[in-house]
Amino acid sequence: MIGCLCLHGFTGGPYEIEPVTEYLRKNTDWILSVPTYPGHGDVLSLKGITHQEWIDEAEKAYLELREKTDTIYILGFSMGGMIGGYLASKYGCDKLILLSASAYYMNPAQMLKDIADVIKSGISGQLKDHELFLRYRKKFMDTPFSATREFRKLVRTLKPAIQDIKAPTLIIQGECDGLVPKKSAEYIYRTIPSSQKKLCYLQQSKHMICHDVEQEQLIEEVFKFLMNK
Template sequence: MIGCLCLHGFTGSPYEVEPVTDYLREHTDWLLSVPTYPGHGEQLQLRGIDHQLWIDEAERAFLQLRKKSDTVYILGFSMGGMIGGYLASKYGCDKLILLSASAYYMNPSQMVKDIKEMVKLGLKGNLKDHELYQRYRKKFMDTPLSATLEFRRLVNKLRPAFEKVQAPTLIVQGESDGLVPKKSAEYLYKTIPAQKKKLCYLKASKHMICHDCEQDQLIEEVFQFLMEQS
C-alpha cells in the first residue's frame, strides 16, 4: 500500500491542497492522510497555540500512515513543506514534494503588484467576488500576532532539517508568489543533498499554487513525479 501525507500551510486547511488530493483520490488507490493542525481549519483559533503542536500533529499523522503503508510520500504546501521536510529528514520517506515551501517568506516586489491588482478590482467593485482575496482577508483579520511569531519560530527551527533530506524531491514554486520568494525554492534545491531532485517554476502562479491558473500543470508535475519508478 502506498500512503501519501499531504500538509497544508499556516492559517490554512486541507482546502489549500484539495485539487491535488482530489486528483490522487480519483486516479490512485493510495491511502491519503490530510491532517488539520491545531487552531487551523475554516475557523481559525490560533491564539495561545505553540508551533510545536502543529509539528506534533503532522508527525502523528505521518507515523500512523507509515504503520499502514509500505511506501510513504510526503507533500507539503507552504509551512506544510517545512514540516514535511523535517519529517523526511527525521524518518525518511520515499518521495518528498514541496509546494511554495516557506524556507523564506515575503516577496515585497510581487506583493506591491498584487496590492495594485486588488486596488483595481476594488475600484471596479469586484473584490467581493474574489474568493482567494476574501479567504486571505479573513485569515489576516483572524490571525493574532502571537501566531505569526510562532510560524517564524517554526521556520527557523526546521530550516536546518533540509540538510539531511535524502528522499527524491520535487520543488514547485510560483514565480508570482507574493508571500514566498523564488530564493526560498533556490535555497531548498541547493541545500537538499538528495541525489534526485527537481526544481520547477510556474511563471504565473501566486502563493495558492494548487488553486491558481497553472493548476493543471502543477498536478501533472506532481503526479508524474510520484508515478516515476525510483
C-alpha cells in the first residue's frame, strides 16, 4: 500500500495543496495524510506556539502513515517543504516533492512588483477585487511577530537536513513567487545528494502555486513523477 504525506505551509492549511490532494484522491487508491499544524488552518491561532510543535505534528503523521503502508511519498509546500525534507532525511521516503520550498524566503524584486500592482488596483478602486491583496491581508493581520520568528527558527534548524536527502526528488518553483525566490529551489537542487532529482519552473506562477494559472501543469508534473517507476 502506498501512503502520501502532504504538508502545507506557514500560516496556511490543507487548502493550500488541496488541488493536488484532491487529484490524488480521485486517481489513486493511496492513503493520504494531510495534517494541520497547531495554530494553523482556516482560523489562525499562532500566539504561543513553537516551531517544534509544527515539526512534531508532521512527524507524528509520518510515523502513523508508516505503520499503515510499505511505500511513502512526501509532498511539502513552502514551510511544509522544509519539514518534508527533514522527515525524508531522518526517516527516508520513496519519493519527495518540494513545492515552493522555503530554504530562502522573500523575493524583494517580485514583492515590489506585487505591491505596485496592489497600489495600482487601489488607485483604480479595484482593491477589494485584488486576489493577492485579499489573500494575504488577513494572514498578515492574524500572524503575530512571535510566529514569524518561530518560522525563521524552523528554516534555520531544518535547512542542514537538505544535504542528507537521498530520495528521488521533484522540485517545483514559481518564477513569479514573491515570498520564496528562485534561489531557494536552486539551492535545494544543488544541495540534495540524490542522483534522481528534477527542478521544474512554472513561468507565470506566484507563491500559491497549487492554485495559480499553471495548476494543470503542476498537477501533471507531480502525478507523472509519482507514477513513474
